[in-house]
Amino acid sequence: MGDRIEEKYLRPTRIIDSDHSSIVEFAEETVGDSKDPVKQAVRLYYAVRDGIWYDPYYPFYRPEHYRASNILKSRRGYCVCKASLLCALGRACGIPSRLGFADVKNHLATKQLIEFLGSDLFVFHGFVEFYLNGKWVKATPAFNAELCRRHRVAPLEFDGRKDSVFQPYNLEKKQFMEYVADHGTYADVPVDLILAAWERTYGKERVRQWIRLHEKAGGKSIRNFSSEEILTNLAPAGKGSNKKD
Numbered sequence: 001m002g003d004r005i006e007e008k009y010l011r012p013t014r015i016i017d018s019d020h021s022s023i024v025e026f027a028e029e030t031v032g033d034s035k036d037p038v039k040q041a042v043r044l045y046y047a048v049r050d051g052i053w054y055d056p057y058y059p060f061y062r063p064e065h066y067r068a069s070n071i072l073k074s075r076r077g078y079c080v081c082k083a084s085l086l087c088a089l090g091r092a093c094g095i096p097s098r099l100g101f102a103d104v105k106n107h108l109a110t111k112q113l114i115e116f117l118g119s120d121l122f123v124f125h126g127f128v129e130f131y132l133n134g135k136w137v138k139a140t141p142a143f144n145a146e147l148c149r150r151h152r153v154a155p156l157e158f159d160g161r162k163d164s165v166f167q168p169y170n171l172e173k174k175q176f177m178e179y180v181a182d183h184g185t186y187a188d189v190p191v192d193l194i195l196a197a198w199e200r201t202y203g204k205e206r207v208r209q210w211i212r213l214h215e216k217a218g219g220k221s222i223r224n225f226s227s228e229e230i231l232t233n234l235a236p237a238g239k240g241s242n243k244k245d
Contacts, residue, residue, distance in 0.1 A: 009096040009131065013188040016084055016099075018091035020069040027092040038160035040093050041130045041139070045158045048086040049141040052076060056113055057223040059214045060198075061207075066189040076221070079142035080126035084189050086141050087128050096131035100138065101183035101190075104166065110228035121180070123201045124194045127165065129185060138163040151230055 012019040030047045031040040053076040059065040060078065068088030071077045077085070083099055090097030104125045114120055127140040137160060145155040158164040166177035183193075199207050213222045 006096050006131070008187050009098045010091050010094065011187075012088070012091065015063050015066050015068070015189045015191075016088045016091065016187075017067055017069050018088040020088075022069050022072055023085075023088050024092050026072055027089045030089070031093055037093070037095050037130075038132050041090060041095055041132060041137075042158055042160045044086060044089045044093070045139050045141055045160075045164075048082055048089065049155070049158075050144045050146070052082050052085060052141075052144070054078065054082070054143050054147055054225070055221050056225055057116075057221045059219055059221075061191075061195060061211050061214070063189070063191050066191065079122075079140075080124065080189060080194065082141050083126035083128050086139065090128065090130055098129050098136075099186045099189060100127050100129050101125065101186070101194075102127075102179050103181035103183070105178040105180055109231060110225065111231055112223070112228040113225065114231070116223070118202055118206060121201060123197045124183060126189075130160070132160055137161065138165055140165050142166075147226070150226070 017023060026047075027044065030043050032043070034040050034043065052071060055076040056078045058074075058077045058081060060080075064070055066077075066081055066084045068085045071081045071085040080099075080101075087097045087099055101124045103121060103123045105120055106122050109120065125142075127138055127142075129136040129138050131137075139158050140156055141158075143151075143153075143156065148155040156164055156166065165179070183197075195207070210222075
């Protein structure tokens with residue numbers, strides 16, 4: 001990887017504020033005495049996966065809603081928020097880190113979340129790519145282990161050597177997650193692109209309504225995801241897939 005590209009994915013940004021004192025301190029505490037970038041990345045991954053609660057009803061429409069130091073402080077956020085934090089922690093440790101985005105079909109959501117979105121398509125799902133041992137490796141810290149157990153899906157593991165993306169099936173061999181479109185990689189969170197994609201997919205009025213609800217809630221989560229009804233009508237492995245090429 002060229003020096004110019006490496007530097008791009010090491011620098012702090014206005015959202016991925018890897019130079020913030022809280023980010024630096026948390027990164028140092030998490031990696032401990034390890035000097036191995038692979039071991040560091042693995043420790044950071046688990047700290048974000050399980051230490052930050054997955055919350056799909058977290059605010060989403062301003063840059064500060066994704067700012068890594070804010071996510072670390074609030075200890076919750078949806079997939080892009082958690083990816084932003086993990087990316088910042090990687091950069092704080094000197095590991096080139098960037099964000100990746102894809103559209104996914106989620107077969108393990110809640111009844112209320114699907115109704116809220118009006119779709120089972122989640123656009124601009126976020127994950128992290130670390131540059132380790134001469135290659136980019138995907139890490140997806142979205143779902144914390146406790147939430148995975150509740151939904152009967154094995155928590156997603158990461159060893160720093162091979163890609164870690166969402167499991168296709170849950171523990172009962174029913175379909176869980178499909179990747180249906182790739183939006184590439186970014187050095188910072190593309191808030192405007194995310195909002196535009198949400199408006200195209202879910203409708204401008206629906207997204208505006210979400211924003212109004214968040215404004216009324218004063219920046220807090222607008223629903224309790226952990227108390228919602230888990231979907232049980234999932235497709236058995238190899239059946240019912242709507243995957244696109």
